[in-house]
Amino acid sequence: MMTESFTETVLYFIELLLGGLTRGSIYALIALGYTMVYGIIELINFAHGEIYMLGAFTALIVSGIMTLYGYAGMSVFFTAMLIAVLYASAYGFTLEKIAYKPLRNAPRLSPLISAIGMSIFLQNYVMLAQTSDFMPFPSLIPDFECLAWIDYMIGGPELVILITTVIVMIGLTVLIKYTRIGKAMRATAQDKKMAMLVGIDINRMISITFVIGSALAAIAGVLIASHIGQINFYIGFIAGIKAFTAAVLGGIGSVPGAVLGGLILGLTESFATGYVSSDYEDVFAFALLVLILIVRPSGLIGRNEMQKV
Amino acid sequence: MMKNIAKLLTVFFILFFVGSYALADTIKLGVAGAHSGDLASYGLPSVKAAELVVEGINAKGGVLGKKVVIWAEDDSCKPELATNTATRLVSKGVHVVMGHICSGATKAALGIYKDMNIITISPSATTPDLTQSGNYPNFFRTIASDDNQARVQVNFALNRLNLKKIAVIHDKGDYGKGLAEFARKFIDQSGKAKVVLYEGITPGAVDYSAVIRKIKRKKADAVIFGGYHPEASKLVSGMRKKRMKTIFISDDGVKDDTFIKVAKKYAEGVYATGPVDVSKNSMTIQAIKDHQKKYGKDPGAFFLNAYSATLALLNAIEKAGSTNYNAIKQALHNKYVKTPLGNIRFDKRGDAVGVDFSMYQVKNGQYVELKE
Numbered sequence: 095m096m097t098e099s100f101t102e103t104v105l106y107f108i109e110l111l112l113g114g115l116t117r118g119s120i121y122a123l124i125a126l127g128y129t130m131v132y133g134i135i136e137l138i139n140f141a142h143g144e145i146y147m148l149g150a151f152t153a154l155i156v157s158g159i160m161t162l163y164g165y166a167g168m169s170v171f172f173t174a175m176l177i178a179v180l181y182a183s184a185y186g187f188t189l190e191k192i193a194y195k196p197l198r199n200a201p202r203l204s205p206l207i208s209a210i211g212m213s214i215f216l217q218n219y220v221m222l223a224q225t226s227d228f229m230p231f232p233s234l235i236p237d238f239e240c241l242a243w244i245d246y247m248i249g250g251p252e253l254v255i256l257i258t259t260v261i262v263m264i265g266l267t268v269l270i271k272y273t274r275i276g277k278a279m280r281a282t283a284q285d286k287k288m289a290m291l292v293g294i295d296i297n298r299m300i301s302i303t304f305v306i307g308s309a310l311a312a313i314a315g316v317l318i319a320s321h322i323g324q325i326n327f328y329i330g331f332i333a334g335i336k337a338f339t340a341a342v343l344g345g346i347g348s349v350p351g352a353v354l355g356g357l358i359l360g361l362t363e364s365f366a367t368g369y370v371s372s373d374y375e376d377v378f379a380f381a382l383l384v385l386i387l388i389v390r391p392s393g394l395i396g397r398n399e400m401q402k403v
Numbered sequence: 404m405m406k407n408i409a410k411l412l413t414v415f416f417i418l419f420f421v422g423s424y425a426l427a428d429t430i431k432l433g434v435a436g437a438h439s440g441d442l443a444s445y446g447l448p449s450v451k452a453a454e455l456v457v458e459g460i461n462a463k464g465g466v467l468g469k470k471v472v473i474w475a476e477d478d479s480c481k482p483e484l485a486t487n488t489a490t491r492l493v494s495k496g497v498h499v500v501m502g503h504i505c506s507g508a509t510k511a512a513l514g515i516y517k518d519m520n521i522i523t524i525s526p527s528a529t530t531p532d533l534t535q536s537g538n539y540p541n542f543f544r545t546i547a548s549d550d551n552q553a554r555v556q557v558n559f560a561l562n563r564l565n566l567k568k569i570a571v572i573h574d575k576g577d578y579g580k581g582l583a584e585f586a587r588k589f590i591d592q593s594g595k596a597k598v599v600l601y602e603g604i605t606p607g608a609v610d611y612s613a614v615i616r617k618i619k620r621k622k623a624d625a626v627i628f629g630g631y632h633p634e635a636s637k638l639v640s641g642m643r644k645k646r647m648k649t650i651f652i653s654d655d656g657v658k659d660d661t662f663i664k665v666a667k668k669y670a671e672g673v674y675a676t677g678p679v680d681v682s683k684n685s686m687t688i689q690a691i692k693d694h695q696k697k698y699g700k701d702p703g704a705f706f707l708n709a710y711s712a713t714l715a716l717l718n719a720i721e722k723a724g725s726t727n728y729n730a731i732k733q734a735l736h737n738k739y740v741k742t743p744l745g746n747i748r749f750d751k752r753g754d755a756v757g758v759d760f761s762m763y764q765v766k767n768g769q770y771v772e773l774k775e
Contacts (some may be wrong), residue, residue, distance in 0.1 A: 367613035
């Protein structure tokens with residue numbers, strides 16, 4: 095090991111920390127969708143990663159068309175994001191109606207298989223309808239001028255991802271805790287029969303959950319794709335697995351838990367790579383998961399079975 | 404019914420005997436490889452290549468005045484089948500063999516050919532061991548071995564770019580890690596530079612920022628990356644966004660236009676090794692045209708290598724004046740032959756001289772071959 099000054103050591107630590115936080119918020123953004131759906135119908139929506147991928151693809155197509163017509167800058171970003179969110183929400187809505195609703199009273203394993211089936215179906219659908227190649231994704235988020243002095247540590251897209259994750263988490267918490275829809279969602283999660291008796295349209299509540307979850311996935315898809323700069327039909331699977339891990343780590347069903355789980359996972363990976371070796375990145379991440387689940391089987395902030403969302 | 408089958412068999416046997424009789428004074432070329440199964444796409448182009456070459460040579464009067472015939476045998480790329488394949492070819496009395504396709508199967512079959520003094524040229528077996536171990540003096544190949552690529556990378560980094568600190572990164576896969584291990588070995592052996600970082604990254608991960616920071620911390624002059632283009636483009640764009648000017652050298656898996664398409668402006672200046680460009684060679688153009696004419700489509704994998712291997716074998720027999728083992732071997736080592744891969748002969752280990760990798764660099768959005 096070569097000698098390096100104290101400032102360099104500290105700077106290296108900060109860089110790893112920021113890198114870990116970015117990576118963590120990427121996981122968290124996707125994990126939020128997992129956790130919401132699980133919270134309300136106790137289903138692990140394995141097709142969530144695919145909705146994320148569909149969102150990214152929609153944005154790619156929209157931004158491609160807009161660039162062709164001479165638009166540039168933030169207008170492209172916002173339009174692409176909006177259409178991606180709408181499109182992905184429609185997919186999420188339909189997905190629930192086709193693949194999960196008919197199985198609502200079936201044994202728990204059936205919707206799980208159905209979810210895996212939908213995931214494979216959507217992957218192959220995009221592969222056939224679009225391409226199996228990696229596609230370049232335009233950097234829709236610019237590198238802000240005012241950040242130039244620290245861009246070796248954190249760039250524009252990374253900052254946007256971090257901030258978006260925080261906003262989304264706060265927004266969701268407010269929605270669930272303080273609004274009528276949130277109350278109805280919580281009621282549906284606690285006891286479907288009872289919720290129906292007091293006049294809650296539980297089908298509508300479940301649909302709303304899926305729409306919100308899918309919208310979040312699309313936002314994540316667009317932000318992350320423009321950070322990474324490439325997409326193909328398979329990105330949803332890999333991101334989905336890590337996000338699912340994050341959701342379980344934090345306590346599946348809990349909104350702050352998903353964010354905490356994502357951040358812890360991202361930081362662990364970043365520090366493991368930085369101070370040990372990237373060969374063991376996943377080993378550390380999953381060893382941590384096992385350890386936490388041994389001590390707290392329902393995850394870090396996961397409470398008992400009855401209180402979810 | 405039974406009668407018909409009996410008749411059919413009789414006809415078959417008669418034909419068979421006639422066939423063997425007619426073959427008595429021919430040069431028998433064995434073609435072995437995966438002709439069925441999931442790797443058939445690697446083996447079948449070599450059969451077509453052999454057919455095209457043999458057709459052309461027979462039309463000009465054959466080799467040593469004799470017609471050349473092909474015996475094709477399938478090994479499905481499986482080592483356990485390859486020994487049977489080899490035995491069958493030997494019992495058919497083949498003089499030389501073009502094959503096998505996969506390294507494992509080739510290794511399994513080679514012992515049998517060696518015992519029977521049969522010269523073998525593979526168009527596609529790249530395991531370095533096959534020639535470097537010295538165990539198989541009867542083995543030759545018209546494809547560069549795996550370590551060649553790493554050698555070209557390291558030579559380029561050390562002698563052309565004069566780099567001192569190199570980070571070797573791979574994607575943990577067979578191909579990428581294999582190359583990276585060779586690269587590390589060659590750098591260590593040279594004593595001219597130091598491997599400051601040797602790590603595997605997980606393919607498909609969302610970003611490689613931690614590894615990139617590590618490269619920066621170790622103050623590496625260059626990264627040698629073994630793997631494919633999706634990871635390479637993430638690494639390169641990540642480094643450039645962090646304003647690192649670290650040189651990036653990679654392999655055939657990155658020498659792909661998709662890499663430039665995805666990494667865009669960040670691809671500029673990246674080095675990657677790839678097979679020497681032969682697409683402008685007149686024999687290559689002719690061979691591909693012949694294939695399109697006869698089979699109605701573009702040739703598949705290793706076609707040119709197999710085409711060259713067949714040419715080299717038949718040319719060596721012609722030059723040797725007989726099918727004697729030592730005479731053919733000498734001819735392969737000493738006489739140049741014109742092939743789609745260029746003017747080639749074989750070095751004393753059996754690797755084709757002139758069949759190699761060259762270094763390419765992205766310039767103005769295109770890979771350009773760098774001349775020595």
